[in-house]
Amino acid sequence: MKLDAKAKGIELDIFHGPPPKEWQDRNDSIVNDDASQLPTLSFRVGRTSITSKALGPLTRRGPYDLIVAEQAIRHLELYRLLLRPHRTRLGLWGHGRTYTADIPQLQERLKTRITNACGWFFGYTPNGVTSVVEAGFDPDRTTTLFNTIDTDRLRIDLRQVTTDDKTNYRRRYGTQPILFLGALDESKKVPLLIESFKTAAKTNPALSLVVAGEGPLLSYVLDQSSQATGVHYAGSLSGKDKAIALATSSALAVPGRVGLVAVDALVAGIPLATVQSAYHAPEFEYLRPDVDVFIGSATGSDYAQVLTQIAQRERRDQAEPESPVLPLLTVAGMSDRFIKGLIGWAYSEDITQK
Structure with a gap:
C-alpha cells in the first residue's frame, strides 16, 4: 500500500498496536516491516477491553496532513486525536456500525457522534458505509473498501x-x-x-x-x-x-x-x-x-x-x-480505493494546494 500511495504522490506512514490479548491465542498475526508498532497500554473496565496507544511517534514523525484512525471508541488515543486542531483532517476506518456484539445504545450514539465529527469515513463494506450515511455522515466523504484477504x-x-x-x-x-x-x-x-x-x-x-x-x-x-x-x-x-x-x-x-x-x-x-x-x-x-x-x-x-x-x-x-462482488475482492483493488479516498479527501481540504 505504501508503494501504491507513493506512486500517487502520497507519503504514507502506518502505525499499529499489538494484537488484542483476546486474539493472541489465535496465533494468526503477522509483523509488517512497512509499519511501526506503537507502545500500547491495555486494561479492562468490566468486560470491556480498553487500549491507549502512545502518539509520540506520530508527533515526532509528523506533522501529517491527514490521519486515519480505527473507528473504535474503546481506543483512547482516538479522543486525543479529536482534540487536535483541524479535526476534519481525521478520518476513520471501520465497520460503520457494531456488527459483532451487543453494545448499549449510548455507546452506539457515541460512535456515531465521533464518526460524524471526522472528515472522511473508510468502510469495510457497502452496508457499513450506508449505516454511517443513514446516521448523518456526508455520503460524498466516504469510501467503500471491500475488505478482503489476498485473493x-x-x-x-x-x-x-x-x-x-x-x-x-x-x-x-x-x-x-x-x-x-x-x-x-x-x-x-x-x-x-x-x-x-x-x-x-x-x-x-x-x-x-x-x-x-x-x-x-x-x-x-x-x-x-x-x-x-x-x-x-x-x-x-x-x-x-x-x-x-x-x-x-x-x-x-x-x-x-x-x-x-x-x-x-x-x-x-x-x-x-x-x-x-x-x-x-x-x-x-x-x-x-x-x-x-x-x-x-x-x-x-x-x-x-x-x-x-x-x-x-x-x-x-x-x-x-459467480458472485458479482468477487471481482472487487482483491488487495490491489482495496488499496486503490483507499488511496483514491485519500486523494478525494485531500482535495476537499485544499491540502493539495499547499
Missing part, C-alpha cells in the same frame, strides 16, 4: 492443487471432509459445530470434520479429535495447505461468526454453512443466501441437518453466476 495469492495456490494432493488429503481425513477454518474461540461456536457434526455423521458415516485454526478452545478440539470418530485437528492452515483443504472439502462449516472466511469460500467455490446470527462480521454480506451460504438455527439438530444437506451439494453449480 490473488489464494487463486494461485488453488490452481496448484493436484489430484494427488486431493487424494492424499482424503486418505488422511476421509472421503467426504467438511472443513472448519478460523479461530478456536466462543465466537465461532466450536462446540456446536462438533456436536452437530456427530449428529450428521450418524446419518452419513462418510462425513468427516477437519478443524483448522488455533485459539483458547484448542484443548477442547484436541480432546474431541482423540475421542470422536471422524473429528480431525489439522493445525493452522495457510498457503498451499489451506488451498488443498478448500479444494478438497465438501463444505465449509462455521456456525459462529463469519468474517473474512466468506472470501475464502467465494474464491474456492465452496458452500458455507452457518447459523442465523446478529453477530456475523461485515464480510458476511458478500454471501448470497442459498447460493454461497446456507443458514440454519443455532440448535444441534437443525445445524446437523444443514451440514448433511450441504455436504451432498455439488461445489458451485456451474449454472449459477
Whole structure:
C-alpha cells in the first residue's frame, strides 16, 4: 500500500498496536516491516477491553496532513486525536456500525457522534458505509473498501492443487471432509459445530470434520479429535495447505461468526454453512443466501441437518453466476480505493494546494 500511495504522490506512514490479548491465542498475526508498532497500554473496565496507544511517534514523525484512525471508541488515543486542531483532517476506518456484539445504545450514539465529527469515513463494506450515511455522515466523504484477504495469492495456490494432493488429503481425513477454518474461540461456536457434526455423521458415516485454526478452545478440539470418530485437528492452515483443504472439502462449516472466511469460500467455490446470527462480521454480506451460504438455527439438530444437506451439494453449480462482488475482492483493488479516498479527501481540504 505504501508503494501504491507513493506512486500517487502520497507519503504514507502506518502505525499499529499489538494484537488484542483476546486474539493472541489465535496465533494468526503477522509483523509488517512497512509499519511501526506503537507502545500500547491495555486494561479492562468490566468486560470491556480498553487500549491507549502512545502518539509520540506520530508527533515526532509528523506533522501529517491527514490521519486515519480505527473507528473504535474503546481506543483512547482516538479522543486525543479529536482534540487536535483541524479535526476534519481525521478520518476513520471501520465497520460503520457494531456488527459483532451487543453494545448499549449510548455507546452506539457515541460512535456515531465521533464518526460524524471526522472528515472522511473508510468502510469495510457497502452496508457499513450506508449505516454511517443513514446516521448523518456526508455520503460524498466516504469510501467503500471491500475488505478482503489476498485473493490473488489464494487463486494461485488453488490452481496448484493436484489430484494427488486431493487424494492424499482424503486418505488422511476421509472421503467426504467438511472443513472448519478460523479461530478456536466462543465466537465461532466450536462446540456446536462438533456436536452437530456427530449428529450428521450418524446419518452419513462418510462425513468427516477437519478443524483448522488455533485459539483458547484448542484443548477442547484436541480432546474431541482423540475421542470422536471422524473429528480431525489439522493445525493452522495457510498457503498451499489451506488451498488443498478448500479444494478438497465438501463444505465449509462455521456456525459462529463469519468474517473474512466468506472470501475464502467465494474464491474456492465452496458452500458455507452457518447459523442465523446478529453477530456475523461485515464480510458476511458478500454471501448470497442459498447460493454461497446456507443458514440454519443455532440448535444441534437443525445445524446437523444443514451440514448433511450441504455436504451432498455439488461445489458451485456451474449454472449459477459467480458472485458479482468477487471481482472487487482483491488487495490491489482495496488499496486503490483507499488511496483514491485519500486523494478525494485531500482535495476537499485544499491540502493539495499547499
